[in-house]
Amino acid sequence: MSLTVDTHAGRAGRRMGVFLAFPSSLIVFFIIMIPIVLMFRYSFNDYDPINMMREAFTFENYIKFFSDAYYREVFLSTLKVAAICTALALILGFPVAYFLAKTQTRFKSLLIILLVFPLMVGNVVRAAGWMVVLGHAGAANALMQWLGLIEQPIKLLYTPLAVIIGTTAVVLPYMILTLQSVLEGIDFSVEEAAQNLGANVWTTFWRVLLPIAAPGVAAGTMLVFILCMNAYATPVLLGGSGITMMAPSLYGQIAKASNWPFGSTMALILVVATLVMALGANWLIHRRYVKTMAS
């Protein structure tokens, strides 16, 4: 009898919880969804230079985007930069995360604070810093000249390379922290077991450590890829006219050309492409590594 009462109370409590959470959930849902829904609607609207946006339902903007070589180029270079930066962040971040997860040093929390510190400085400020480093008379050129690698300063700033360096620097802490939190949970005696069974360091990494770390790699890759695809300040400040990426370009459509329908179309394409790529990568990693552990 008392059991039934308890169950009823539990169920009622749960219902109460749902009821209480409902209003705020609704608000959050709308705050997140309204801009996207509006953009979605705008992307089917018409544009003319005199009347600006006109209510319509046309695929004109999508056709324009994919048939214009310039926008295809913007889209592809965004994908390329994001993919390269994500790969770089993974390759550079993994050893650091591995070190942080394994280290016994008492300076560990200090190291993590140092890692978080760049996140407290805005992207604009950090990009400005890179401008100083990569400029014509900047530190990078000075160093290479001093080392005798080059005779005349080379163009670094306002190139895709500058954007890749700057963006990778921005996303690296996210990658490291995500990987570290997953690596932290690994019992590293599996590495010793693998070596004891005859695996060298390389085989141990590929066949034991990486598969076990796969959930972290998937999470970090997804997060960083999304950040890279949507980067705005870094490509603007470091890419200049040398490379155009999606976020600055669509902002230009909306703010400078006042072409809301086309800007919205670009925004939507960016959102969908990011989602598809991120979820695709996640799915691949999970299928390759994680599924076996969860079955």
Next chain:
Amino acid sequence: MANVSLINLKKQFGKSLAVSDFSLEIADGELVAFLGPSGCGKTTTLRMIAGFLDPTAGRILIGNDDVTAVPVHKRNTGMVFQRYALFPHMTVAHNVSFGLEMRKVPAAERERRIGLALDMVRLTEFKDRYPRQLSGGQQQRVAIARALAIEPKVFLLDEPLSNLDAKLRLEVREDIRALQQRLGLTTIFVTHDQEEALAISDRMAIMHDGKVQQVGTPQDLYEKPANLFVADFLGKMNFFSGRQAGEGQFQTQEGLQLKVAAVAGDTVTIGVRPERTELSSEPASDNSVPVTLKSCAFLGSHIDVVLTGAGQQRLSCQLSNTAAGSSHQLLQEGARLFMNFKATDCVVFSERGAR
């Protein structure tokens, strides 16, 4: 399988000496337990044998090969870890297969050896399960199968039972001993549990502060401890400080005259195991020490009695719970009794106890 020689092994971490001057010959097919409190250097020594640590000095021979400089993955030792260290993303069969794949064993032969190894630990029907679908005892048995499938020259176990509950511990322990004897495995078993070491090993090495205190069969170490540390670490012992007072006589600090068969000129401490003593209301046997009963603990098969001797010395007596229970009516708190023991049951030491 092969014999193992440890020659003057030494390991230093910064300023602290983890293992100092460890020499031991382990015969082919022998099981040697390294026993000691935590931080005594037993695991460090095992890890040096496996190759995870480089010795600061000394040499390690497996068979007739000096493996001191050979990397872990080429040493051909089979190690079982305290926390199983199974590969969570591989099935039981794949875990066992891993070492064979590293050795490029052909697929058909591999299948056969996986089957044999799993059969050995009675886990054949679990071969397609993942480690987390198994109990702790089963996981450790997979780890044993994985280590043995590669037919290692030495079988190394690093506290393999300490993560298991009491019942499983006994079961896996018996499995290990049975396999070790059946296959004639040269085995080194690290543990801090003396009962485990006593039950399983051919010989044991008791370690303390990085030094080997004594090496011998379990019975030797228990009956003839070489020093106070071994005597006190392995089981319990009552100690009396004093000096020789004539042939077969020992005088304690408190002035008690005891008959001790083995007493010699350099004897300054004697000891007697609690289970070799008896309690009575009148003096009996070779030696009778007047004591006051402080407390009793009933432990089923036996009763632990805590006593106070002369000069507030703490003594203990272990009475077996016999059907007769003759002396049990004496067990009243504060009772004045005699603790009796034979002259031949006394062990002598030439070092003074710290207590």
